[in-house]
Amino acid sequence: MVYAAVMGHGVVGSGVVEVLDKNAASIAKKAGEDIALKYILDIRDFPDSPHTDLFTKRFEDILEDPDVRIVAEAMGGVEPAYSYVRQCLEAGKSVVTSNKELVAAKGAELLACAKKGDVNFLFEASVGGGIPIIRPLHQCLAANEIGEIAGILNGTTNFILTKMIKEGMAFDSALTLAQENGYAEADPTADVEGHDACRKICILASLAFGSHVYPKNVPTTGITALTAEDVRYASSAGCVIKLIGRASRGENGKVFAMVSPAFVPSASQLAGIDDVFNGILVRGDATGDVVFYGRGAGKLPTASAVIGDIVDCVKAKGTIASLHWSHSEGNNVADYRGCPAVMYIRLRGKDAAVLAAEAFGRIKPLERDGRPTGEFAFLTPEMREGDIEENLDGLRQRGIETLAAIRRLDY
Amino acid sequence: MVYAAVMGHGVVGSGVVEVLDKNAASIAKKAGEDIALKYILDIRDFPDSPHTDLFTKRFEDILEDPDVRIVAEAMGGVEPAYSYVRQCLEAGKSVVTSNKELVAAKGAELLACAKKGDVNFLFEASVGGGIPIIRPLHQCLAANEIGEIAGILNGTTNFILTKMIKEGMAFDSALTLAQENGYAEADPTADVEGHDACRKICILASLAFGSHVYPKNVPTTGITALTAEDVRYASSAGCVIKLIGRASRGENGKVFAMVSPAFVPSASQLAGIDDVFNGILVRGDATGDVVFYGRGAGKLPTASAVIGDIVDCVKAKGTIASLHWSHSEGNNVADYRGCPAVMYIRLRGKDAAVLAAEAFGRIKPLERDGRPTGEFAFLTPEMREGDIEENLDGLRQRGIETLAAIRRLDY
Numbered sequence: 001m002v003y004a005a006v007m008g009h010g011v012v013g014s015g016v017v018e019v020l021d022k023n024a025a026s027i028a029k030k031a032g033e034d035i036a037l038k039y040i041l042d043i044r045d046f047p048d049s050p051h052t053d054l055f056t057k058r059f060e061d062i063l064e065d066p067d068v069r070i071v072a073e074a075m076g077g078v079e080p081a082y083s084y085v086r087q088c089l090e091a092g093k094s095v096v097t098s099n100k101e102l103v104a105a106k107g108a109e110l111l112a113c114a115k116k117g118d119v120n121f122l123f124e125a126s127v128g129g130g131i132p133i134i135r136p137l138h139q140c141l142a143a144n145e146i147g148e149i150a151g152i153l154n155g156t157t158n159f160i161l162t163k164m165i166k167e168g169m170a171f172d173s174a175l176t177l178a179q180e181n182g183y184a185e186a187d188p189t190a191d192v193e194g195h196d197a198c199r200k201i202c203i204l205a206s207l208a209f210g211s212h213v214y215p216k217n218v219p220t221t222g223i224t225a226l227t228a229e230d231v232r233y234a235s236s237a238g239c240v241i242k243l244i245g246r247a248s249r250g251e252n253g254k255v256f257a258m259v260s261p262a263f264v265p266s267a268s269q270l271a272g273i274d275d276v277f278n279g280i281l282v283r284g285d286a287t288g289d290v291v292f293y294g295r296g297a298g299k300l301p302t303a304s305a306v307i308g309d310i311v312d313c314v315k316a317k318g319t320i321a322s323l324h325w326s327h328s329e330g331n332n333v334a335d336y337r338g339c340p341a342v343m344y345i346r347l348r349g350k351d352a353a354v355l356a357a358e359a360f361g362r363i364k365p366l367e368r369d370g371r372p373t374g375e376f377a378f379l380t381p382e383m384r385e386g387d388i389e390e391n392l393d394g395l396r397q398r399g400i401e402t403l404a405a406i407r408r409l410d411y
Numbered sequence: 412m413v414y415a416a417v418m419g420h421g422v423v424g425s426g427v428v429e430v431l432d433k434n435a436a437s438i439a440k441k442a443g444e445d446i447a448l449k450y451i452l453d454i455r456d457f458p459d460s461p462h463t464d465l466f467t468k469r470f471e472d473i474l475e476d477p478d479v480r481i482v483a484e485a486m487g488g489v490e491p492a493y494s495y496v497r498q499c500l501e502a503g504k505s506v507v508t509s510n511k512e513l514v515a516a517k518g519a520e521l522l523a524c525a526k527k528g529d530v531n532f533l534f535e536a537s538v539g540g541g542i543p544i545i546r547p548l549h550q551c552l553a554a555n556e557i558g559e560i561a562g563i564l565n566g567t568t569n570f571i572l573t574k575m576i577k578e579g580m581a582f583d584s585a586l587t588l589a590q591e592n593g594y595a596e597a598d599p600t601a602d603v604e605g606h607d608a609c610r611k612i613c614i615l616a617s618l619a620f621g622s623h624v625y626p627k628n629v630p631t632t633g634i635t636a637l638t639a640e641d642v643r644y645a646s647s648a649g650c651v652i653k654l655i656g657r658a659s660r661g662e663n664g665k666v667f668a669m670v671s672p673a674f675v676p677s678a679s680q681l682a683g684i685d686d687v688f689n690g691i692l693v694r695g696d697a698t699g700d701v702v703f704y705g706r707g708a709g710k711l712p713t714a715s716a717v718i719g720d721i722v723d724c725v726k727a728k729g730t731i732a733s734l735h736w737s738h739s740e741g742n743n744v745a746d747y748r749g750c751p752a753v754m755y756i757r758l759r760g761k762d763a764a765v766l767a768a769e770a771f772g773r774i775k776p777l778e779r780d781g782r783p784t785g786e787f788a789f790l791t792p793e794m795r796e797g798d799i800e801e802n803l804d805g806l807r808q809r810g811i812e813t814l815a816a817i818r819r820l821d822y
Contacts, residue, residue: 019554019697030553030733130698135550136543142441143430143718269704272683286430286715287541287705293680294701304697307554317728322441 008075015303096309098125104199130301144284151280193222201245250334337386349400419486426714507720509536515610541712555695562691604633612656661745748797760811
């Protein structure tokens with residue numbers, strides 16, 4: 001019998017409790033031992049829960065109980081989650097978490113802490129909800145040098161984009177619909193501005209490339225500026241617009257990482273990932289492209305990932321050493337302006353087409369129904385992003401306004 | 412330092428040797444120890460290999476060398492692979508394999524053997540090539556009751572179907588093209604008749620549902636009877652035709668398993684998996700649908716899966732107990748005739764439309780360009796497969812020939 005505690009009884013935490021109840025027998029079989037819940041930490045009261053006797057408001061009950069070997073953290077946010085998790089690890093308890101904000105901010109420290117205490121800090125649920133990605137990335141792909149990761153990492157924005165693409169909705173209407181469906185929160189900032197996707201690509205990049213990539217260093221653009229016009233131009237270029245988080249190995253030990261909307265060819269596996277689904281593409285030197293697809297959020301999918309980690313903690317003897325990355329000093333993210341890119345550009349102004357061709361050389365003009373005079377959209381040739389920015393600055397000085405600039409990716 | 416041996420220096424075996432060389436440093440980091448190759452077993456000579464000193468034609472060299480802790484089997488076929496693998500396990504060596512025929516035929520026995528000897532028998536590479544599927548299925552999805560698995564498990568047939576669907580090629584021409592590209596063997600029987608896909612769904616079903624599902628009990632239909640006409644009817648029904656291996660939990664502890672071509676809705680994740688790619692959908696009660704996608708075959712993808720298993724053997728202390736299923740007595744596969752299905756039926760004969768409606772009730776007629784008089788295609792309502800077969804028998808007695816009968820699946 002192994003005793004566990006759950007911290008936080010919100011969507012994910014209550015899901016963990018529910019699945020532990022429901023699938024107790026098969027979970028015990030897979031873990032090799034029964035798993036018993038001893039505490040549920042929450043500042044709120046849950047008089048209707050079948051587990052009222054397990055609730056506590058005192059973190060110390062968990063910390064000081066030597067019976068508790070595994071703690072599932074599902075509180076969200078960096079504090080107090082960070083100090084609770086840290087204390088648990090230091091007290092010799094393994095911790096599993098669904099908290100991407102915590103892992104993206106403090107992953108290196110908490111992994112080091114776990115290693116020191118010969119326990120585990122696992123976070124499969126922090127990226128991709130119920131999609132197995134952290135473990136396959138670090139384990140099944142052990143034989144690969146991972147070159148690149150790219151994914152649709154946020155279900156809310158993917159739902160909004162799907163509505164914009166398939167039903168021609170405007171961003172605001174699609175966001176409202178997402179809120180009505182419970183896919184977007186009242187304050188949707190973290191989703192629509194790309195912060196959530198950024199945390200997730202930071203976790204994946206840190207794991208794949210070995211040094212902590214911090215969200216503050218990753219250029220992040222959300223989807224709030226996207227318009228139905230951009231969606232139509234994408235379509236005319238054989239593409240759809242997706243919010244893509246991506247990371248690859250840069251020069252001099254740096255990591256390239258970015259979150260931004262992108263034109264993705266319609267035939268690509270990522271293009272077909274619609275609604276609230278997530279999909280993550282991992283490019284290995286031996287496997288080629290592998291894609292993982294499923295529900296990136298939601299109570300039960302995320303809970304099942306948390307429980308998968310709990311089972312692994314039960315089975316593991318000591319620290320799983322390979323799940324690790326180092327703290328990084330300074331900014332280890334490569335300057336995106338040095339990287340080659342192809343961009344979709346939409347301009348407005350007199351002679352935009354002529355001036356764009358002058359500035360960019362071999363461009364590929366795009367069309368849409370109802371294009372007003374003075375609007376001109378095109379794909380640039382491949383060139384350094386810094387040069388693209390300079391060209392757009394130059395055009396601005398000649399009275400040409402940039403209405404949109406979106407990367408075209410080739411997955 | 413851990414010593415390993417590779418048995419078989421064909422496509423996969425030579426790939427294992429190559430990737431072990433190329434990514435030695437990162438593999439050692441992930442395994443926590445250097446992995447050194449001590450023997451390569453093959454009856455052929457490879458004078459140009461950089462490892463000529465490692466080759467042996469005597470299996471006993473590997474079996475009797477106590478240094479060798481891990482053996483990678485990539486010989487293919489059941490014998491002599493089975494007796495070699497068995498002897499290695501009994502001698503206390505862990506074995507990893509890419510040999511689906513072996514695992515599908517002897518998995519339960521070899522897993523029991525590994526357990527007895529406290530070593531591991533791993534076979535990630537046997538299904539889906541470089542796609543991580545065996546490990547996520549048994550590990551990351553530990554919290555799920557798996558209800559159903561469905562996949563495009565054979566790259567050769569998927570390549571052929573893609574050519575038939577996208578370019579209107581006939582089966583024979585598409586097969587020839589596959590052979591010219593090296594995707595199909597001179598004797599393509601195992602691929603095009605569905606045997607390869609059958610072995611793979613047997614492995615997945617055995618692991619997911621716990622008792623060995625033997626290929627001989629699984630109804631298997633290949634793609635040789637498919638015509639361009641069926642492809643066009645599928646298109647008119649908003650579907651594409653894919654060769655699907657699937658398994659689900661049946662009644663009375665039985666497993667439903669089948670390999671057959673199927674109409675798959677174009678918007679489904681499986682429909683978008685084209686060319687030689689594989690995709691496997693796992694339906695869990697908590698995660699919902701998760702799809703794994705990538706190259707299902709090929710030297711380096713498969714080799715990387717083998718090496719992932721080698722790394723796991725190095726890291727594992729004793730048997731990984733959860734990777735296990737039991738031997739099954741008799742036939743544990745449920746009779747498909749009792750299962751509900753919707754089928755696409757193509758008939759030829761006088762008054763086919765009228766007689767079909769009489770026999771099946773609420774049918775959905777389908778159209779294609781150039782449909783000859785006397786041909787009639789439709790989707791049945793959902794009914795027991797046995798009843799569909801009986802209806803078709805009845806029609807046959809009234810002079811109506813069944814040109815095609817293909818299940819429509821809902822993924």
